[in-house]
Amino acid sequence: MKGTPDTADGSRTGPSPASGARAAPRRPALARSLERWGAFARRRLRAGELGSLPVVVVLAIVWITFQSLDDSFLSPRNLSNLSVDIVGTGMIAVGIVFVLLLGELDLSVGSVSGLAAAVFAVLNVNNGVPEWLAVIVAVLAGTAAGAVQGYSFARTRVPAFVVTLAGLLTWNGLMLYVLGSSGTINLDANGLVAALTGYYFTQDAVAYAVAALAVALVFLVPYQDMRRRVAARMPHRSLRFVVARAAGLAVVAFAAAFVLNRFQGLPLALLIFLVVVAGLDTVLRRTRYGRQVYALGGGVEAARRASLGVTRVQTAVLAVSGTMAAIGGLFLASRITSVSQSSGTGVLLLNALAAAVIGGTSLFGGRGSTWSAVLGMLVIQSIASGMAITDTPAAVQFMITGGVLFAAVVIDALSRRSQEAYGRA
Structure with a gap:
């Protein structure tokens, strides 16, 4: 959804209000995302949600x-x-x-x-x-x-x-x-x-196939949930958050498959x-x-x-x-x-x-x-x-x-x- 900013937890809210003033220079998207996720993590830790x-x-x-x-x-x-x-x-x-x-x-x-x-x-x-x-x-x-x-x-x-x-x-x-x-x-x-x-x-291919399937499921299930929430205009995780989580699992899953295949x-x-x-x-x-x-x-x-x-x-x-x-x-x-x-x-x-x-x-x-x-x-x-x-x-x-x-x-x-x-x- 273009023009809808992310919240700190990676979810999106409604459209941003229009402004007649010239927008201030924006920092890189990665820096903004890291700052939002950092603030969200600090709030969760203070609230006792350690996960x-x-x-x-x-x-x-x-x-x-x-x-x-x-x-x-x-x-x-x-x-x-x-x-x-x-x-x-x-x-x-x-x-x-x-x-x-x-x-x-x-x-x-x-x-x-x-x-x-x-x-x-x-x-x-x-x-x-x-x-x-x-x-x-x-x-x-x-x-x-x-x-x-x-x-x-x-x-x-x-x-x-x-x-x-x-x-x-x-x-x-x-x-x-x-x-x-x-x-x-x-x-x-x-x-x-x-x-x-x-x-x-x-067979090496079996471990890698299982890893790939796991990553695909971790991405597709939240992605479909995100799309349903977007259609219903409900708060939802951003696409960047879903991709980042799947990417993190991909690193762990394929590293584990590589190690297991070596034995x-x-x-x-x-x-x-x-x-x-x-x-x-x-x-x-x-x-x-x-x-x-x-x-x-x-x-x-x-x-x-x-x-x-x-x-x-x-x-x-x-x-x-x-x-x-x-x-x-x-x-x-x-x-x-x-x-x-x-x-x-x-x-x-x-x-x-x-x-x-x-x-x-x-x-x-x-x-x-x-x-x-x-x-x-x-x-x-x-x-x-x-x-x-x-x-x-x-x-x-x-x-x-x-x-x-x-x-x-x-x-x-x-x-x-x-x-x-x-x-x-």
């Missing part, structure tokens, strides 16, 4: 630190392994994001992931059920576990962390019962589940993970169900008075969490090609919760996205990988991860306080 900035800064510090200690940290081999290692726990963290958006916690995800892996192993290995059918039954077991917990939470109004704490014990006991006296079941190293984390697209190519696990994250992000941001989830995170009573199906949404959210926990459990089993009595235990639950919170999902509900789990998981797994390469004791890893988690919680609390002061919370 993914803190976790990106932390990730950069972690990578620079470990690369300075050992130059193999950013090698194609290590980064490729890192991209696969984040998937299992990352899937679980994505489900936790849904629960956190309600302002609740799901403490049962580790046990549900172990139960799903055990169900698959017993059906496929011990009873000869085809892998594809055993996978479906295992995932449905996770969905059922989450739905039971969600319905109990919604109907009794007992806090979700209490209901899921009981679920943690129940599903872990059921997993031990399903495994029986054998304790450990080895999976087929050449089977479908093993291929989830063991298969790589070795074994694009991992199937990473591709599935990104597709799932993008799909669930679309569900949250562009569907009625997603808007209801955010609405419940803003206030359950207000949602009830607005006639939202609170019980249905809460049950569905815990079912999503259980489903993602089951999928994550299968990826974790695929990584080690076995299921044992320790599956789903240890620090798995803590890492999944920490990933969602470190990535920027608020503990107070109503703010966050599925991409938060990806960023948070990158931080946690990068710390673990760096510690392994530098032979640092595991105790130090726990302390560093705990410190990052504490910092994330403090930033979240301060951010919410700033938003309340600006009337945005």
